[in-house]
Amino acid sequence: MTFSMKRVMAIFQKDMKDLYKNMYVSSTILMPLIFAFFYGRMDDLTVEVHFVVINLTLAIVTAFLQCSIIAEEKEKNTLRGLMLSPATIPEILGGKSLVTFILTAITIILCTMLTGYEPTNIGIIAIAIVISSLFYIALGTLMGLISRTVIEASVLILPVMFIFGFGSMFVPFAEQYPILSVIDYLPNIQLVELAAAVEAGSGFGDVLGNLGIIVAWVIIGMIATVIVFKKRELDE
Amino acid sequence: MKVLTMENIEKHEKDTQLFPVFDLEIAAGEITAIYSTLNVRSTLLNMIIGKIPIINGEIRVKGVTIIEDKRAFLNQLGICFFEEGMYERLTVHEYFMFFGGLYNFEQDFEQVFQLTQLQGKKNTKIRDLTFSEMKRVQYGRLLIQSPSIFIFEEPDLNVDMETKRVLINITRRIQEEGKSILVLTGNMESAVTVADRVYRLEEDGLRIIETETDEDTEVKEEITEVTPPEETDNEKELKPIQLNKIPTKVNDKIVLFDPPEIDYIESNDGQANIYIKGEAFPSSLTLTNLEERLQHFGFFRCHRSYIVNLQKVREVITWTRNSYSLILDDKEKTQVPLSKTKMAELKDLLGLK
Numbered sequence: 001m002t003f004s005m006k007r008v009m010a011i012f013q014k015d016m017k018d019l020y021k022n023m024y025v026s027s028t029i030l031m032p033l034i035f036a037f038f039y040g041r042m043d044d045l046t047v048e049v050h051f052v053v054i055n056l057t058l059a060i061v062t063a064f065l066q067c068s069i070i071a072e073e074k075e076k077n078t079l080r081g082l083m084l085s086p087a088t089i090p091e092i093l094g095g096k097s098l099v100t101f102i103l104t105a106i107t108i109i110l111c112t113m114l115t116g117y118e119p120t121n122i123g124i125i126a127i128a129i130v131i132s133s134l135f136y137i138a139l140g141t142l143m144g145l146i147s148r149t150v151i152e153a154s155v156l157i158l159p160v161m162f163i164f165g166f167g168s169m170f171v172p173f174a175e176q177y178p179i180l181s182v183i184d185y186l187p188n189i190q191l192v193e194l195a196a197a198v199e200a201g202s203g204f205g206d207v208l209g210n211l212g213i214i215v216a217w218v219i220i221g222m223i224a225t226v227i228v229f230k231k232r233e234l235d236e
Numbered sequence: 237m238k239v240l241t242m243e244n245i246e247k248h249e250k251d252t253q254l255f256p257v258f259d260l261e262i263a264a265g266e267i268t269a270i271y272s273t274l275n276v277r278s279t280l281l282n283m284i285i286g287k288i289p290i291i292n293g294e295i296r297v298k299g300v301t302i303i304e305d306k307r308a309f310l311n312q313l314g315i316c317f318f319e320e321g322m323y324e325r326l327t328v329h330e331y332f333m334f335f336g337g338l339y340n341f342e343q344d345f346e347q348v349f350q351l352t353q354l355q356g357k358k359n360t361k362i363r364d365l366t367f368s369e370m371k372r373v374q375y376g377r378l379l380i381q382s383p384s385i386f387i388f389e390e391p392d393l394n395v396d397m398e399t400k401r402v403l404i405n406i407t408r409r410i411q412e413e414g415k416s417i418l419v420l421t422g423n424m425e426s427a428v429t430v431a432d433r434v435y436r437l438e439e440d441g442l443r444i445i446e447t448e449t450d451e452d453t454e455v456k457e458e459i460t461e462v463t464p465p466e467e468t469d470n471e472k473e474l475k476p477i478q479l480n481k482i483p484t485k486v487n488d489k490i491v492l493f494d495p496p497e498i499d500y501i502e503s504n505d506g507q508a509n510i511y512i513k514g515e516a517f518p519s520s521l522t523l524t525n526l527e528e529r530l531q532h533f534g535f536f537r538c539h540r541s542y543i544v545n546l547q548k549v550r551e552v553i554t555w556t557r558n559s560y561s562l563i564l565d566d567k568e569k570t571q572v573p574l575s576k577t578k579m580a581e582l583k584d585l586l587g588l589k
Binding site: 010014017021022073076077078079081082084085 | 313323324333335
């Protein structure tokens with residue numbers, strides 16, 4: 001079993017071309033852009049507002065794209081052909097994740113241009129967003145393995161969008177109900193806290209705690225994906 | 237050199253036996269067909285790709301089983317499923333490029349386009365192709381993979397004539413390259429036209445269907461069988477009241493048909509089926525009996541297992557130098573195989589030389 005970059009690129013190119021022509025899925029990219037456009041017209045945006053758009057992008061674009069391109073292979077019965085080809089599962093998922101990752105990066109860059117977000121330390125923010133996107137890719141893969149069709153995928157995305165996309169809206173409730181304080185540890189909230197700290201002038205060392213929690217989420221997401229994958233494989 | 241070997245393969249499903257133990261070997265450069273029902277066919281395919289576990293036996297491609305070395309096994313095995321999912325939004329060229337990348341295909345795609353006759357459709361989305369063209373795209377995918385054994389499931393069901401010609405060309409080419417083909421089909425005509433060896437797989441096991449090789453001797457035997465003296469006497473006596481209608485059985489009823497109504501007759505495991513407007517009616521007579529009765533009505537034994545009504549034949553198609561089909565003049569343009577030896581006979585009959 002060798003990991004061939006050539007096959008990853010073949011899958012990457014195929015999915016890019018396919019997605020480009022798939023209006024149902026690619027039009028979801030427009031949603032965060034529309035949000036960004038409206039927020040961008042307001043004055044005095046706080047970091048929290050910038051990150052509502054970024055978290056929404058991660059939830060809708062990253063998780064949903066990954067989920068639906070995996071689900072579509074199942075729906076259209078093309079996965080069998082791929083599984084019988086020399087492409088291994090890491091190669092298949094690698095190619096797809098690359099598509100999702102690049103489209104996420106483009107969308108987030110476009111969004112920040114629209115909202116006019118200029119972080120004081122762009123390096124830390126970029127690292128934090130990249131690590132977060134790994135978590136959302138793992139989450140998308142997990143949901144892609146569970147859902148059988150693109151329609152199912154778009155239903156599954158709703159709670160994800162609610163929790164991770166609009167999560168910052170729950171923060172005020174957490175003060176009233178201590179039980180809800182766990183949401184402080186969600187990766188989206190951590191991302192906002194990290195960004196706020198950076199704006200306040202913190203350096204890399206100060207936000208390691210936040211980064212650590214996000215990395216923990218990435219690891220949890222990956223382990224969960226592998227478990228579900230092993231289980232599904234046995235079911236088939 | 238055996239490319240595909242199946243040993244000790246059997247399948248029981250609940251109380252019924254799908255097929256009993258059988259062995260099958262396919263050597264390099266051989267085209268073999270297995271004629272079976274849909275159920276048997278999909279079970280067998282699932283066994284080959286390892287979805288249904290094989291209890292006692294094993295399936296080897298070039299000496300390895302799927303459990304020993306999945307990569308090596310799948311690399312040498314190319315399957316064209318009947319219900320194959322395709323990336324419908326891609327163009328034919330993009331589709332081939334994708335599989336070219338997966339299978340490390342380094343030759344020119346032009347050759348694939350030419351073999352599949354898709355040059356004009358290169359930049360058409362797969363979604364916009366006809367069913368037959370999609371089938372040709374699938375043949376193309378297998379050519380790109382270029383495995384040692386090609387498995388086709390119902391390769392020419394509902395396809396147009398052009399596609400069938402493309403398929404037969406491709407199979408000959410694969411054979412010339414010393415690679416093997418296994419065709420799984422529920423259509424006898426397709427099995428006989430494409431393959432050199434045809435088997436039937438069902439509850440009774442795997443049995444070879446005799447095609448051309450020992451045809452002549454067998455036919456002679458059958459003729460001597462049906463001409464004992466007493467019988468000719470009987471026939472003489474009966475002649476004045478002999479009916480020219482052909483009896484068939486439909487749900488315990490006996491239905492009589494006029495010979496000119498009949499399109500063709502197919503022998504299926506010793507049972508002659510009479511085809512009239514696309515419907516099959518089992519006949520109680522044997523094919524040899526029917527041939528004798530129908531000769532005078534312009535019927536012709538075009539193949540060991542077929543009798544055709546020559547009045548209904550529209551076209552004689554030459555696929556390759558020794559594979560022919562007859563196309564009937566009906567709505568579906570039914571194809572009936574014509575064997576090599578019978579081709580000469582038919583030419584005589586038609587006064588062609």
